[in-house]
Amino acid sequence: MKTKDSSPVSRPRERIIETASRLFFRQGYCSTGINQIISESGVAKASFYAHFPSKEDLAIAWLRQREENWMQQLGERVGQHQSAEKRIAAMYTMWYDQICEEGYRGCGFINMAGEFSSEESPVRTCVRDHKNRVRQFVANHVLDQHRDTMTPGGYDELVDAVYSLFDGAIVQAQNFMQDWPIEAALKASINMLPHERGEIS
Template sequence: MSKPRERILNTTMILFHQQGYNNTGINQIIEDSAVSKASFYQHFKSKDDLCIEFLDKRYAYWISELENFISGAQTVEERFLKSFDFLIFMNEKENFRGCSFLNILSEIPSEKVEIHKVIRSHKKALRDAFNKDLKDDMLSDHIYLLFESCIVTSQLYRSNELIKKTKSIVQGLLLSSC
């Protein structure tokens, strides 16, 4: 059996992603992790601290999966187009659950400053990566916004249709920029 902290994090990775932040209680995490309440609080001062660690681990997982998915791309254009294919792949893998960051953002009040800061930081890292690849702020931000909107709309409609259409739009944007 894994260590208590590991079990708590592994359980949280599933529950926060599948159920959301507000629908997942500390008692459920404790029970599903098979740890004591004292053990939980020994590792995490609060649910917010656990949420921050969840967001960090989820980002590391998601970015690693994205990088693996697009690793065979030969050009910047192909990297971007494959990134939209990645969204389709993740929707099928995770049953259109959407973005954990945006889901949690929609659940928490603005007073949870530290969680908001972590969400912004991870979203900024993705946005910066788009810009690094394209070296054109306007174009990279345009594609980044399309990418993020694809995540939200595919979750809303439980369909990859708009991702496929957006991929064609992005291809046109990339071709016209060269």
């Protein structure tokens, strides 16, 4: 039986990332200092720097962990359905659940990217890579049944449109502090599907 000290949450690295996740979302990256993260995670300063040489390194570690968990959950939800219509609906449940769990705080990746002005920043690169993987997920696991029924150009346009609606919905929900942008984007995505027009009950 594991003791409390040996549980994953009690390990310094996990505590630091967990604390940073909460503070980055609540206060923003630039407004969150390393000393606050160290204090609230209950680790020694030497332990912090042993795991993360800089706050930017911590931000990247948090984003990568968030992506791993988020993409796994997305894959599980989408994988339960056969039609593109139901798979799209399953994607949007991610946003509804995120609003319930985290409030109207938007996308952690987009929020983080907005705090780094340089396009060469490793954080911005991390965010772009994540968004490319989400778009590729839409192409390979959500709309793939339409790939052979459309021209390559038409299929790419459909993927771009569905991905853009999905990714933009959480930003507008954050902006308006309401969930109607998610519902509107879901309906628009469904209406773009070839031969699958209809409403989600």
